[in-house]
Amino acid sequence: MATSLVKDWEDVFEETVPKEIKDSYLRIKRAAEILTIEAEPEVGLTPKEVIWTKNKTKLYRYISSQPKKYKTPLLMVYALINKPYILDLTPGGSMVEYLVNRGFDVYLLDWGTPGEEDKHMKLDDYILDYIPKAVKKVLRKSGASEISLLGYCMGGTMTAIFAALHPELPIKNIVFMTSPFDFEKTGLYARLLDERHFNLDKVVEIFGNVPPEMIDFGNKMLKPLTNFYGPYVSLLDRSQNQNFVKSWKLMQKWLTDGIPFPGEAYRQWIRDFYQQNKLIKGELMIRGRKVDLANIKANILNISAEKDLIAMPHQVEALMNVVSSKDKQYICVPTGHVSVTFGPKANSITYPTIGDWLAKRSN
Numbered sequence: 001m002a003t004s005l006v007k008d009w010e011d012v013f014e015e016t017v018p019k020e021i022k023d024s025y026l027r028i029k030r031a032a033e034i035l036t037i038e039a040e041p042e043v044g045l046t047p048k049e050v051i052w053t054k055n056k057t058k059l060y061r062y063i064s065s066q067p068k069k070y071k072t073p074l075l076m077v078y079a080l081i082n083k084p085y086i087l088d089l090t091p092g093g094s095m096v097e098y099l100v101n102r103g104f105d106v107y108l109l110d111w112g113t114p115g116e117e118d119k120h121m122k123l124d125d126y127i128l129d130y131i132p133k134a135v136k137k138v139l140r141k142s143g144a145s146e147i148s149l150l151g152y153c154m155g156g157t158m159t160a161i162f163a164a165l166h167p168e169l170p171i172k173n174i175v176f177m178t179s180p181f182d183f184e185k186t187g188l189y190a191r192l193l194d195e196r197h198f199n200l201d202k203v204v205e206i207f208g209n210v211p212p213e214m215i216d217f218g219n220k221m222l223k224p225l226t227n228f229y230g231p232y233v234s235l236l237d238r239s240q241n242q243n244f245v246k247s248w249k250l251m252q253k254w255l256t257d258g259i260p261f262p263g264e265a266y267r268q269w270i271r272d273f274y275q276q277n278k279l280i281k282g283e284l285m286i287r288g289r290k291v292d293l294a295n296i297k298a299n300i301l302n303i304s305a306e307k308d309l310i311a312m313p314h315q316v317e318a319l320m321n322v323v324s325s326k327d328k329q330y331i332c333v334p335t336g337h338v339s340v341t342f343g344p345k346a347n348s349i350t351y352p353t354i355g356d357w358l359a360k361r362s363n
Helices: 002-016 019-036 083-087 096-103 123-142 154-165 188-191 201-208 210-222 224-237 240-257 263-273 311-319 344-359
Strands: 048-054 057-062 074-077 107-109 147-150 171-177 299-305 328-333
Touching: 019 224, 019 240, 019 344, 048 074, 048 123, 057 123, 074 123, 074 154, 083 096, 083 224, 096 107, 096 344, 107 123, 123 147, 123 263, 147 154, 154 171, 171 344, 201 263, 224 240, 299 311, 299 344, 311 328, 328 344
Parallel strands: 074 107, 074 147, 147 171, 171 299, 299 328
Antiparallel strands: 048 057, 057 107
């Protein structure tokens, strides 16, 4: 009886409701199914093995059945927020997969998810205790005499500090992708994090590890109408476009899959960088050692994103004036902070730009 009534209602709906209303209803119905019923997509599917661990951190080596074409291995370093599978989001939309398929020996440093016991971890610890050991492990595993590094977002800033503090290591190439170096003009961040109004010490004291929801809220406030409501408006409008829905689900999974920011590292990141801009001024101290970016002599590809509000192009480009590298190139691509690594323009611009640049410098 119930099935019959539903069928009758559907027949009436099909025959009497105007097409524009019918289409709107079907889009809303499909969007509701996506949000409430459908499973989350799988991510990080490029085959890999764990070759080293320390605390929560894992070092991955990506596996390929094809012989390596380039002898210089590539180590990717991501930020302390969100998860690094944005670099390996889905087959056909993965920077890792692209570079592996081109014959590079690719590694990724995954910081893991910090617990309450990690709230005292500082940037010093990650930069001086973790990255150097990961670099040495990559060199041993690959049998190479030199290494390439790729730092994305905050991971690039940390990579630059590491390279400046270790001029003795055989770092041949560094790719920086939307990584901020000059924090003098940071747009709305400057107002949100102004030390006259933002009690940084109280935040760290209360939370210990800063929750990902707070970081995400701050990022969304840079463009609130678009960031808070835009994704759902787009989903309602394009819920019957299968390719769009697949990309939307992948991106929302990553954006909502944040991790806590270790409290002491957060304190340093906000105070020393956003509030006092110590890095570009040459005033940053890491475990008692001054960070001089002029110590960097590796070949550099420095990529900014034209529409990026998190690491604006001028913040990224500032690195070019302080490093000692003879082979250095700055490129601004027509993407945003995330679409630089996932989406149509990442596939057509970012991936081949990085791949071609590394290919010329990895043998």
